[in-house]
Amino acid sequence: MHMCERLHASDAWQVAHLLDPRALVPESVMPHYRFLLDNQLETASLPGRLRALRDVGVPYTDDMIQNAAYDAIGQARPDTDAASEVAARYGDATHQSHGDLAEPHRDDYRR
Numbered sequence: 654m655h656m657c658e659r660l661h662a663s664d665a666w667q668v669a670h671l672l673d674p675r676a677l678v679p680e681s682v683m684p685h686y687r688f689l690l691d692n693q694l695e696t697a698s699l700p701g702r703l704r705a706l707r708d709v710g711v712p713y714t715d716d717m718i719q720n721a722a723y724d725a726i727g728q729a730r731p732d733t734d735a736a737s738e739v740a741a742r743y744g745d746a747t748h749q750s751h752g753d754l755a756e757p758h759r760d761d762y763r764r
Contacts, residue, residue: 671685694729699722720742724738
């Protein structure tokens with residue numbers, strides 16, 4: 654497990670970090686994302702976006718496109734029935750906990 658994952662794996666820490674990054678990591682240059690608490694998740698445009706991505710080669714199926722908005726909720730709320738349907742459409746890799754994630758290799762960031 655990566656050191657950052659051991660220290661910061663809780664959902665509460667992640668939310669606190671999004672709200673005020675420098676309160677938890679004083680040297681952070683990350684901006685705050687407090688507005689996310691007040692904004693409703695916009696999902697209506699997702700099917701069109703996935704269709705556009707499919708047009709340029711991303712292998713989205715019709716089922717993935719049709720369920721894009723529902724799947725976004727499932728990804729945001731992993732303890733719901735919607736989350737298990739995401740795994741059925743996209744595979745079990747969509748449900749990794751922080752402890753399951755492999756430490757990224759520096760070459761993973763080079764493109």
